[in-house]
Every structure is written in structure tokens, then in C-alpha cells.
Amino acid sequence: MESLMKLLLNRASEEDGEAWLRRCLEPATASEDEEEASCSTSQRTSAGQWVDEPAEERYPRRGMATRRSSPAAAGTEDAAVDENMAAEVGGGQSGGRTGGKRAASSRSPASSGRRGGTKKPATQAKKGGPSPVEVPRPPSVVRNQQPAVGQANKLQNSAVQSESMDRASQQGAGGPPVADLHRTVWILGHSFIHWAHKRATHRPYTVNLSLQPESFRVLWKGVRGLQWHQLHFHLSRLLQVWPPPSILVLHLGGNDLGNLRTVDLLSCIKRDLGRFHAISPNTVIIFSEIVPRLAWLSSDMRRVMERMRKRVNRAMEKFMPTIGGLSYRHIDLEGGVPGFYTSDGVHFSEIGLDLFNLGLQSSIEMAVVVGVGRA
Known part of the structure; x- marks a missing residue:
């Protein structure tokens, strides 16, 4: 923990450290949602203990869960955001500026966390800290039912056709007699x-x-x-x-x-x-x-x-x-x-x-x- 505090002080003592620290402490805007995910959601008291922030301060606007991460993880997420923005600029040349803005505004802190490559939020969170809220995925069962039914119909039709062909082959080749429907x-x-x-x-x-x-x-x-x-x-x-x-x-x-x-x-x-x-x-x-x-x-x-x-x-x-x-x-x-x-x-x-x-x-x-x- 002392090493993290040293890194924080060194970053704040740099030329633009004060502005960087203010951005971390000020409420996030629509364009800075991803940077807010990299900031710490807890404050440290003078006694050296961690105190969780109120829910209103941790989730100022949307009430969505953010994960506590280290400055190294924040740097990784910033690099991922820059890479995604570069990809969106490339896609915007063919799809127009409107599509790029819509994609940028639809990203949430939870989705940016997933892009960062961390898939185990429960192990990264401190003991006693708030557990992140998991967004349920839409069920895919209904989408998969139709192909299954069609596949069953194809199998049934093929079985009926093969049975009729077997009967015809038995009659033509002098096989065992088949039930006469005449x-x-x-x-x-x-x-x-x-x-x-x-x-x-x-x-x-x-x-x-x-x-x-x-x-x-x-x-x-x-x-x-x-x-x-x-x-x-x-x-x-x-x-x-x-x-x-x-x-x-x-x-x-x-x-x-x-x-x-x-x-x-x-x-x-x-x-x-x-x-x-x-x-x-x-x-x-x-x-x-x-x-x-x-x-x-x-x-x-x-x-x-x-x-x-x-x-x-x-x-x-x-x-x-x-x-x-x-x-x-x-x-x-x-x-x-x-x-x-x-x-x-x-x-x-x-x-x-x-x-x-x-x-x-x-x-x-x-x-x-x-x-x-x-x-």
C-alpha cells in the first residue's frame, strides 16, 4: 500500500499532476465515464483504514457498479480506450461521424472493464468492499429453438423417405413381402x-x-x-x-x-x-x-x-x-x-x-x- 501511495504522490507532483488529480476527484461527465472507472472508489482516512464511499458518490449518475482498480490497471484501461477510439475513427470513415458518436456514447464502465481483459471482478475487490452488480445476459434459448425444430423436421422427413425407398427396393429385388394396402x-x-x-x-x-x-x-x-x-x-x-x-x-x-x-x-x-x-x-x-x-x-x-x-x-x-x-x-x-x-x-x-x-x-x-x- 505504501508503494501505491508513493506512485500516487509522484504522479501528483508532476507538471500536470494537479489537473489529473482534479479530474479523478470531480464528478464524471458523459465523455469521461471510462476514466472514472479507473479511479478508486474508496478514500483512505488519516488512521490508514479504508472507508467505503456512499453509494451516491460512487455511482453519481447511472447507479451502475464500478470496480476498484490500481493505477496500473487504470493505465491498461486507458490504453484500451485509446485503441477502441482509434478503431472507431477508422470505422467512422466508412460509416460517418454519427455512427462513431453513437458507439462512443453507448459504452458503459462495466463494458469498458470487460474490454480491459479482467474477467474476475470478485477476486480483484477488497474484502469487505461492495460486490459489483452483474448485468444479466439476454437468454439465447428462444433464438436456438427454431433451428432445432427445423433440424428435427429434416431428420423425420429423411427417415420417411428412406423407409419408402427401402420398401420399394425390397419389392423390386424380390425381398420379403411388404404389407399390401390395395x-x-x-x-x-x-x-x-x-x-x-x-x-x-x-x-x-x-x-x-x-x-x-x-x-x-x-x-x-x-x-x-x-x-x-x-x-x-x-x-x-x-x-x-x-x-x-x-x-x-x-x-x-x-x-x-x-x-x-x-x-x-x-x-x-x-x-x-x-x-x-x-x-x-x-x-x-x-x-x-x-x-x-x-x-x-x-x-x-x-x-x-x-x-x-x-x-x-x-x-x-x-x-x-x-x-x-x-x-x-x-x-x-x-x-x-x-x-x-x-x-x-x-x-x-x-x-x-x-x-x-x-x-x-x-x-x-x-x-x-x-x-x-x-x-
Whole structure:
């Protein structure tokens, strides 16, 4: 302490020492805030003890904390202030005089202390002296949240894309089967289904009957001359080869008219459809009603055959809702227009096949409304 007092007396005895001492003791102005930080904030009594100044004298204007420093530290801060002023003069050439003044006036004693390179104010302060007030820094958490959320979204999107690419690669390379999201539709019947399938392969509506390929996959099975008692055999084989159907469309029974009694035919139809519904309760069964013909191979009595056809269709219309299915009537073909048939009067012409396929498409769309969501 004696050495510090000697340095202080030597500095005061110099040529400009008295003016320097007055600047240290006088209240600081706006331009001398940085020099005030280097001055001592305590006075020494005649007894050699340190007495803290009142808070009003230590912080004359702003009430901000200043740190007690030695003359050597004050000289270091003066050099740092001169260096910063030189940097501001250099920046003022490009930014103008206004920017330099604003930067100089915004500096505070606390910030000048930080520029001086002292980062431990608690160790520099004397014991029993006032602890400096720390200015809290603004939180930076809010600023960092947005990039974190964006990074998480990017990672999630990349994971979804990689998963979809893995599924596609597995399917293309013959890997393990991936869960099929299609609604599988079976269309099974006699020669009408056989020729309708061939017609669909050459038409714009395709074999999928204008249904969305992402949602439906239509599978055809047409057996020429098929009768009802052969249905069980074909269904058993298809269940071993094809995926289970969400919708089953059956166009069958026309070849049985005239060969069986109407009562016996209806009994067989209801029995087989009831069994299939018990095996696959989530499948919607569509009974495609028997359409009229200009000529019947089993009988020459066209009017009698027409009455039998209508009787079967009415009975199936009442029965199908009991097993959760539906009966679809091809209204456009009910008139028996000769242009809809070929020369044999049994099979459909190209126009008739297009109308028939349009009816099959409508029946599948109706099945979606009835209950395909049960699967």
C-alpha cells in the first residue's frame, strides 16, 4: 500500500499532476465515464483504514457498479480506450461521424472493464468492499429453438423417405413381402366374365375398370360354361393362389336356368354364399344379377326362361343384405336390345361388353359404400 501511495504522490507532483488529480476527484461527465472507472472508489482516512464511499458518490449518475482498480490497471484501461477510439475513427470513415458518436456514447464502465481483459471482478475487490452488480445476459434459448425444430423436421422427413425407398427396393429385388394396402377385388363367372376381361384389356378403362390402382386391384377369373355347382372348386383354388378378397363379384347362374328348378337353384346359391360369408366375414359379396338373353341354350321357351330369371334376381335382391352383400342389376341391359348381342343371341357384342363392364365398376363402387371398410 505504501508503494501505491508513493506512485500516487509522484504522479501528483508532476507538471500536470494537479489537473489529473482534479479530474479523478470531480464528478464524471458523459465523455469521461471510462476514466472514472479507473479511479478508486474508496478514500483512505488519516488512521490508514479504508472507508467505503456512499453509494451516491460512487455511482453519481447511472447507479451502475464500478470496480476498484490500481493505477496500473487504470493505465491498461486507458490504453484500451485509446485503441477502441482509434478503431472507431477508422470505422467512422466508412460509416460517418454519427455512427462513431453513437458507439462512443453507448459504452458503459462495466463494458469498458470487460474490454480491459479482467474477467474476475470478485477476486480483484477488497474484502469487505461492495460486490459489483452483474448485468444479466439476454437468454439465447428462444433464438436456438427454431433451428432445432427445423433440424428435427429434416431428420423425420429423411427417415420417411428412406423407409419408402427401402420398401420399394425390397419389392423390386424380390425381398420379403411388404404389407399390401390395395383392396383386392375378385370377379368370377362364366363366359360373360371371360369375354368382358378380354374386352377390358383393349379399352381405356383397363382391367382395373377405371378404379384407382393405388386403392384397388381387380383380379379376373372367367370360365366358359361354368355352372353353380362348380363354384366351390374354383373358390378353393383361388384362395390358395390369390390374396383374400375385400370384394367378391359373382356373375353366375345363367347357365343353370332350365337345367335346375328355380327353388333348387336358389337353395344352392344361398347355401354357398352363406358358407363363404362365414369363412370370410370381412368380404363384401356382390351378386351380379342374371341378364336377359335373346336365345337360351337350355330351352327354346324364351318367355318361361325370362320369368325364371326375374324370379331368381328378386329372391337374391332380398337375400344379399342378410350376409352384408348386395345384388346389382344391369339396368342398361334389361331391355334385350339386339345390338348388344352377337349373332348367336347369347353373348354380348363389343358395345354390350362395355356396358356390362360399366355395371361391374358401378357395383364395386357401391360395395365400397356398403361395407368394404370392415376389412
